[in-house]
Amino acid sequence: MVSQELDYFRAIIQANMEPLAKVTEVSKMAELSTKLGNHVWLKREDQQPVYSFxxxxxxxxxxxxxxxxxxxxxxxxxxxxxxxxxxxxxxxxxxxxxxxxxxxxxxxxxxxxxxxxxxxxxxxxxxxxxxxxxxxxxxxxxVPPFDDPDVIVGQGTVARELMQQLNELDAVFIPVGGGGLLAGMAVYIKSLRPDIKVIGVEADESACLQAALKAGKPVELDRVGSFADGVAVKIIGTETFRLAQKFCDDVVTVSSDEICAAMQDIFVSTRAIAEPSGALATAGLKKWSQQSGLKGLHLAAVLSGANLNFDRLRYVAERTALGEKNEALLAVTINEEKGSFKQFCASLGGRAITEFNYRYAGPGDAQIFVGIALRQGLQELEELKQDLTNNNYQFCDLSDNELAKLHVRYMVGGKAPEQLHERLLQFEFPEYPGALARFLDTLGSNWNITLFHYRNHGGSTGNVLAGFAIEPSQFDVFNEHLNRLGYNVQDETNNPCFTQFLTSQPQGKSVDKLASA
CATH class of the missing domain: 3.40.50.1100 (Rossmann fold)
Incomplete structure (x- = not known):
């Protein structure tokens, strides 16, 4: 090992965290250990005076x-x-x-x-x-938040304690935002025990380390998600990337739903309520363990923080079942006639319905939005799909459709008239008092808003789904207006949720292609 890394190792050994930072506990996650067939441990950085590493x-x-x-x-x-x-x-x-x-x-x-x-x-x-x-x-x-040698050394003391607390370790899972915690811990672990795997875990909507590894250098992401806001970093640090590139064995990315499920696992085992970024490493540990199929290993994850706004728990609870694959969301076509709902329920083979959304839209076929409880995860989901196919139902699996989970499940109930030239857009904007009113002001009044849905989830970013009536001749002008607004915007006009539940007409090209039309 070159002297630069030896300097980090020695500095971490010598770093004195007393009396301010405490030696945090390592907790056994008994339930998750049984589920995964591995010994799972949690390094409890939520126990620090500021509830974070x-x-x-x-x-x-x-x-x-x-x-x-x-x-x-x-x-x-x-x-x-x-x-x-x-x-x-x-x-x-x-x-x-x-x-x-x-x-x-x-x-x-x-x-x-x-x-x-x-x-x-x-x-x-x-x-x-x-x-x-x-x-x-x-x-x-x-004082930089991550890309600084002294900061990296301080974060590395988490590994120093962990190695003293656990004699047996096969892999350590570390959350990644700017990379300070991963860099410090990886240097220490690999200096002492090169055989231990060091695995970074990123939210799939802010995977700046994965992008940097692919490019061979730090690269800036176009945008990052806001759910795991503690790791919502667009570009990894220069020094933290250098160390991660040398000492990190693998990178796992996880979805928001998987993070929510990990928050529940942590609560069940410790009664601690982790923030989303705090549960990131546990989510990665679960995913890696399930995908590898390895058993009998000693695995540790860092619970990096617990500074959670309480009102975000509503969102977390809603998404946990999907993250655990204990619920499926489906769009199903059924006959618009008496007894069709009862017949549909009978085709589910005794499975419980968790949600059912429907509104009469005419004498033809009916579109229902339904949640169905699963006891055996993905295996049972495939069995459910086969049962529906055998009973001649047309359906679409929306379990991984973010628009369905965030907006449409709360909106099923009506369709726009056929003559409407409608575009559907999803916006993100900074969330603060008065932000929604400001957002509406900036949209302008040149186009009629045909659909609108917004829910506050206690995060730093608001999310709005909005429909606009736009004549084809106005497509280019509308597109230019969107570019001037400066908001993150995604066209959802061709999303199956929209086409099945919220509009009566086939849709054309999407807004993000209008400029070249």
């Missing part, structure tokens, strides 16, 4: 600075709290720049820990740019 890196960085230093950072979450608490303990002055979209619970937490909060911009990039300006104006020291 981020305290370690911030404390190690600030502990090396002269007392009374002016430190500045940009963060919407756990790093902010780590810097604020560390600065208060060490006698530094901390200024934290947070986007105006940051939930009040996190803003209040940073202030309570002694940090001065500056709200600026509607997204992290704008907050970071302002933080760098303040750093220069105040002659301060910027």
């Amino acid at each position: 981020k305290l370690r890196g911030a404390f190690n960085k600030l502990n090396k600075l002269p007392k009374g230093s002016v430190v500045i950072t940009a963060s919407a979450g756990n790093h902010a709290q780590g810097v604020a608490l560390s600065a208060s303990h060490l006698g530094h002055q901390a200024t934290i720049v947070m986007p105006v979209t940051t939930p009040e619970i996190k803003v209040s937490a940073v202030r309570a820990l002694g940090g001065e909060v500056v709200l600026h911009g509607h997204h992290f990039d704008a907050a970071k740019a302002h933080a760098l300006e303040l750093t220069e104006q105040l002659n301060g020291i910027f």
